[in-house]
Amino acid sequence: xxxxxxDDDNKRLVGGDLLGGRPTVLLALALENLKDEQRAxxxxxxxxxxxxxxxxxxxxxxxxxxxxxxxxxxxxxxxxHQQKAEEVADEIQPDELRRLMYYLxxxxxxxxxxxEAHHRHPAPVVQRSSSNCLRWAxxxxxxxxxx
Numbered sequence: 001x002x003x004x005x006x007d008d009d010n011k012r013l014v015g016g017d018l019l020g021g022r023p024t025v026l027l028a029l030a031l032e033n034l035k036d037e038q039r040a041x042x043x044x045x046x047x048x049x050x051x052x053x054x055x056x057x058x059x060x061x062x063x064x065x066x067x068x069x070x071x072x073x074x075x076x077x078x079x080x081h082q083q084k085a086e087e088v089a090d091e092i093q094p095d096e097l098r099r100l101m102y103y104l105x106x107x108x109x110x111x112x113x114x115x116e117a118h119h120r121h122p123a124p125v126v127q128r129s130s131s132n133c134l135r136w137a138x139x140x141x142x143x144x145x146x147x
Contacts, residue, residue: 015058021046025077026070033068082109 017024027046031039042064044050045057052060065071082105089101 015054015061018046018058018061019054021048026065026074029070029073030065030068033070033073034064038064038067078109085109 018027027042030042034042042061045052045061045064048057050057085105086102089098089105092098092101
């Protein structure tokens, strides 16, 4: 999701995953929810089978993503995983480690205000480096009892 949100500190290209043809959860959600014609158009945008500029490709894909409701669904997935991470953190001992897990959940997974702002004022922008931290925290917190 960070690939589509404003971040003035990052120097990556806007919509880098889309322009790079990389599969993402957002793309999968869009392909699942778009009509056949729109799905074909999105695949053409991802695969570069269009005469549109990179900026136009990103803007059109963004419009298709909103039409498919993928940002709302993706934030729902984040919320679901945050809840699961908090449930796992509840069971962790010792208390110091549990507090660390809550800290990670609160700082890395809690994007509720960010998500609300995104739904009101979305802007396609660059992916933030914190996305790697988010992936790491989900894996660590959700697999902790199995380690």
